[in-house]
Amino acid sequence: MTKLLNIGMVGYGFMARAHSNAWSSVSHFFETGYKPVLKAAAARNASKLRHFADMWGYESVESDWRALIARKDIDAIDICVPNDLHAEIAIAAARAGKMVLTEKPLARTAAEGLPMVEAVEKAGVPNMVWYNYRRVPAVMLIRNLVASGKLGRIFHYRAKFLQDWTISPDVPQGGQGTWRLDVDAAGSGVTGDLLAHCIDTAMWLNGSIDSVSAMTETFIKERRHAETGKAQPVGIDDAAAVMARFQNGSLGTFESTRYARGHKAAYTLEINGEKGSLSWDLHDLNRVQFFDHSVEGQLRGWTNILVTDGDHPYMGHWWVPGLIIGYEHSFTHQVADFLDGLKTGKPAAPSFRDALETNRVCDAIIASGKSGQWVSI
């Protein structure tokens, strides 16, 4: 018997759309025993909320997230608002006994995130942070291969997340669509927005990070605020480079920027081990590059694996070999795993607690960028 799961969405922006699509589509492709229902959405801007709810078929709307949380008919709260609002909403939802999911990062800082972890654990509610790239089939394949020991001892991990959308000084800070440039709303710049993805995947694939040394930079020092129009100092990191030492003895390098002309969402990662190497690029998310040193000498090379076969992670649920999937499917997979977790009682990772660790590393990056010193996690 399929159970209904009533979703209460907070927000209506880019991420709210991606999550709504996941909740809507999952039961067309995965049989989890649950059918999500887009029960209600909450936001302050009534006309935008109305349009969003109509497009996605939310049954009702609330002008205040508190009202949403107060509703008996809501099973899970999904938080898709700027980072500075995650903590308050998540804690309230947990206290109300709702399942809680929040868009990444967990919070602006680990200090802000810790009470969120405590709240969900105390309430005993299922909880998850949407580090969706773990659920790209190619990334899951990498995870499986690394975990199976296919690469042997790991020497290197490197990841980058490059964009170019803030090069113009005319891009404002604050406001919808550009709150990511406002340090108060976002907590940090590329570190919390982009590096957080890289760090989450890195620790999932290669274990804990012991220490980091970082270089951060704000290229454009002043931007007008989107709402007030007033020029204000920019408080975020426009770019960050990181050297890291993992607990397993391997070396990590990370870089993120919104000033790399020509790169849109260039999240790339590579891991080098004694017996082989693996790499991946978000722009071609259905592909894994694999170098297998066990192959006969003259035939060795990087194998371009098109991850679309039925025996590839998640892909048996979609189409036929050769037919690719896109960005939003990673969210659908995350919902599928979340629902599976409800069934089995083992909520899908990353939990709030898992994600707190990523916040800790991000905090260390920001601190090291300021001090110029290595920082232990």
Added chain:
Amino acid sequence: MTKLLNIGMVGYGFMARAHSNAWSSVSHFFETGYKPVLKAAAARNASKLRHFADMWGYESVESDWRALIARKDIDAIDICVPNDLHAEIAIAAARAGKMVLTEKPLARTAAEGLPMVEAVEKAGVPNMVWYNYRRVPAVMLIRNLVASGKLGRIFHYRAKFLQDWTISPDVPQGGQGTWRLDVDAAGSGVTGDLLAHCIDTAMWLNGSIDSVSAMTETFIKERRHAETGKAQPVGIDDAAAVMARFQNGSLGTFESTRYARGHKAAYTLEINGEKGSLSWDLHDLNRVQFFDHSVEGQLRGWTNILVTDGDHPYMGHWWVPGLIIGYEHSFTHQVADFLDGLKTGKPAAPSFRDALETNRVCDAIIASGKSGQWVSI
């Protein structure tokens, strides 16, 4: 005001899933004035139909497509069954005044397709054949560039569609999933299944084809039937190569096979003109390769355009730059265009009549493969 459009689906297989996804998702991303409703699905196999209907939320089921067509509450019939059934269903649906959409090819042969064209035109009902690859944003971008004259005089068009799934002699013919190997059900082998896509796109991009010369081959001469288990001669073309002359004086080459080890759904196309060239590959469907001869000499090269920006065809409806979409989105776009066509009164291409032309070229390919002679269209 959004109007409801009640869909009656015939079939429950791979294509029925892709179409159902398109009908379900379109109104989340496109505002067309119509909201498709998955009203009813019809098929003979009750248990498979039931499962399919449940997964997609069809409101009801029918064990016979005739019953579906007879229903007053159905606006459009969508045909997702083997090719040999297209004609009868489509003609009946048209006569009943339904909009009719059929999976490609229109029919097994042009002779079989002609009465279908006549039926929909006589009934005056909106009609469309699902040559979905036209709606890949990258392919639409190519269409726009070619149509704008960006390439100048065209010299060459070449396309291939390579697969490898029938290399094993153990693959049966006939039955669900393998009816494409049964000449009675499919009409032809790779010609109707794969080359038909190549021909449809080619004529859309580069105009009519005057004549063709083809080489066809059946590598495995006998296969057991999926249902009877009896070995029977194979009647389809396993592979086909084609030389073509377009009306505009350019030369075309086409090739398709299910025996190209390592290729899954390798539909590639390229067009060479005096001023530039464009190419595309289904495996990386979000990319266009463009060579622009007007660029300063030492900077000329093939530009790899990641077709994910807001000003690229259809992409403003999805995510943000750099985030790719997948195979099934092409169907969603086709539905969006079909619904726009209802609103404007100009049904989206390709109509049954457009698709008949592709059947004619396919017939000529099969004939030339047998005779070894050039065949005029």
Added chain:
Amino acid sequence: MTKLLNIGMVGYGFMARAHSNAWSSVSHFFETGYKPVLKAAAARNASKLRHFADMWGYESVESDWRALIARKDIDAIDICVPNDLHAEIAIAAARAGKMVLTEKPLARTAAEGLPMVEAVEKAGVPNMVWYNYRRVPAVMLIRNLVASGKLGRIFHYRAKFLQDWTISPDVPQGGQGTWRLDVDAAGSGVTGDLLAHCIDTAMWLNGSIDSVSAMTETFIKERRHAETGKAQPVGIDDAAAVMARFQNGSLGTFESTRYARGHKAAYTLEINGEKGSLSWDLHDLNRVQFFDHSVEGQLRGWTNILVTDGDHPYMGHWWVPGLIIGYEHSFTHQVADFLDGLKTGKPAAPSFRDALETNRVCDAIIASGKSGQWVSI
């Protein structure tokens, strides 16, 4: 003891340079027991010949190739002049007891080439045609893999050689550098110039061709002659597409043109077998793409082999892994193999007789292009 081998070069153009480089460099990298000496070069244009001889260190020059052949101190005649001169020079050289090497194709037609074959065989002199691409390490690796049965039964062979240098109607025909557009000098257009390479490699890798059907086209019907300035009809094929049946039952497709904007010397080939596929691209000549179906399912893909390791063909003679070689190295390898052949008494392929077979296929292509019929070889 190293023996000197005195080379008599006929010509001073592009190919004379590539060959001179090979004769000059071979003994720096290969120990064959022979050291080529650039003894003398012959051509009619005295000033150009002088400059060429100075650049390459030819010890002397002759204004007539007959004088070169008459010299006692010349061991081998290397023919690097337009195709219409190959036969007369080669036959005279053979009769004079010289080793004879000629740039490809052997002759303008098989009829013209046959007496050349008879002459070298009657004289019993070592002979070779410079189908240099066989000696690209990546191509030799493909040859070794195919010959070892790695691909199993072969289904498909396809090759293209695309260029774009004659798109402008201002390119003249005839004269130095453009004699390849003059049917009298060249014998044919892209067929003898470019397809000849594709055919040579194809038959070397995949065996004899039984029959072909071709489409040829001359896009620009009239060009001025480089020397007279007079507009004249163009007699060559600007483009050619070919369907072929190999003796082993596999299908071949070939295409060549000088009107594919954006392609400079895009010789690509691919061979698909039951167990795997291999492909290669001259623009990236150090790479082989290999799909190995014997690999575990979810790890299968196209492996990009960088052919620069010491155990790759020829590469132990060059640098270290990762460091690529270029176009002209293929000629150096051909000389190394030719010199090895002298030592072992088994002259390196392709001999004049081997190359005659390629001329036969080219003749059939031209004939089929005119008749529209399949032509048996």
Added chain:
Amino acid sequence: MTKLLNIGMVGYGFMARAHSNAWSSVSHFFETGYKPVLKAAAARNASKLRHFADMWGYESVESDWRALIARKDIDAIDICVPNDLHAEIAIAAARAGKMVLTEKPLARTAAEGLPMVEAVEKAGVPNMVWYNYRRVPAVMLIRNLVASGKLGRIFHYRAKFLQDWTISPDVPQGGQGTWRLDVDAAGSGVTGDLLAHCIDTAMWLNGSIDSVSAMTETFIKERRHAETGKAQPVGIDDAAAVMARFQNGSLGTFESTRYARGHKAAYTLEINGEKGSLSWDLHDLNRVQFFDHSVEGQLRGWTNILVTDGDHPYMGHWWVPGLIIGYEHSFTHQVADFLDGLKTGKPAAPSFRDALETNRVCDAIIASGKSGQWVSI
């Protein structure tokens, strides 16, 4: 009138071969007014030296480099021996009034290199360090584009040089071929061997580096010595990651290792500016990737420029468009530029003084790797 330039080579290894090829081949392709003559080679190992001299046609040999320097008939000394010998030989050669060229790096440390600079400047002799990658046509094209302002304000520079040849603990340190693992002979590990190339190119393209912070690691702590067989601590850096700040305000990241399985000589670089980006990969050395933001929005992308046209740097001296060159050509170009410098009186860069700056940055990297602190240059 062409002048002869008599070369005295010190060494017979990999680099001596690459340089000898350059001296030998340059006058076949470039008209510089000079013709290098391989006059004499010096080394201690008589049989290896003899073989080397025979392969390359050196007219004579010397068992001691001092004897070579003492010879009146030698114009230029070319140093191709381990790094610890550069200083003594170069200083002696300069004092003897010879032109001096040394393989990179200039010396093991800047302290060791400074007297070399002083010696050549005091003697007033032409001098050059073989940072050959500057002369790859693609890299020179990048240099020209950056220098012309095509990229606008620079934000990021990143380079990596990845190898995998020392992963096995069985690779010895010290001795011929493996002296690069011996800190006494090499001075450092990947920093002086590989990063030095990255740093040289980076400063040439993007200006001075102000400060660096580095992470270095020795993965295998003990290796036997190639000659003594005795296990000894490893003193070199197996891997190094670097964060850098350039004087122009841009951020740099560098990484090098010999433990990146699957990478052979993977020197890659990328530079991101306001108006565009450029990147390059040694494994495909004839290609430049260029993102030009000035292109019309929907046509923007990374253009893959095949740097083989006649108007590309150096390429007019080689073959025809589409035909690639290899690794060793970069040395031939360096010789061509060196000889041009002799003619014009402006010796080609990088001079000893230029290269000293690279040594300074490398010293800072090693120091920072030890201290964990930022180090100013």
